Amino acid sequence: MTATDPALTALAQGWCALSLLHGRIESHIERALEAGHGLSMREFSLLDVLSRQHNGPGGHLQMKQVADAVVLSQSATTRLVSRLEDRGLLSRYLCDTDRRGIYTDVTESGLALLAEARPTNDTALREALDEAAKNPELAPLVSAVEGLRIPA
Template sequence: MSTATPHQAPSVRETAEAWESLFRAQVAVMRRLQADPAFKELGIKEYDVLFTLSTCPEGGLRLNELNDHVLLAQSSLSRLVERLERRGLVARRAAPDDARGILITLTEAGLEAQRRIGRGHVREIARLFGRALDGDELAELTRLTTKLRQHVVQNHAL
């Protein structure tokens, strides 16, 4: 239990314990999701790119923009995009406002794969989280992680 009051900052130890707990939970969840049968056809990192492109404007994203929006760390995003392009799941096209710029977009096959895999992925997330947390706890988890992410983005930009 926390020894901090609403007006007192938590101790370094409390903060480190909370971070470790969050990190270990995230690793455990990601390991389970990576083993999900939904990702037999396409790995979770490849799916992440398709998912990100499915939520962006129809014009697509530049590689650096895509890297800023993917949920997973993508150290070799360029090669991953090349693999997806060879499979016909994404396409590259010239940016209309910059002849040298290249936009990455989903193909129809990519959108279909994202939707198909996404349905199974969402069911597995619901199963994992729904067995561990009730609705109020899920809402509180979302509130806390959103608050943390916004703080980090707003106050600690690189």
């Protein structure tokens, strides 16, 4: 079944095309990050999200916020954090004001790997979008993605 299959409703066709575009982009980036840096896309995303934290009130994310940001369950996020901690890319410590809270920070090694991997991620994204733009089913979605301007 393709995104333009007449048996699908217009809404289902759009969803099918979006899912196809996402899958192609994700697999292309995944291969590039694995080959170049030994990172999965989820690992890269987690390092990226956590690197944007800051110290002080409201500066650290709760595990649920991290899970939402990397689109994983809390248990899967905890396992991912543990794997990256074992590799020396993250560290965890207890919150000073709430002993139940655990913060996760990117280590210097993690920040260095993230900085190395970011251009690979960006290049792979550009390549995947350029390739997808050649497909008439995906070209409108690529244009929409390229036109997005998300406020900071």
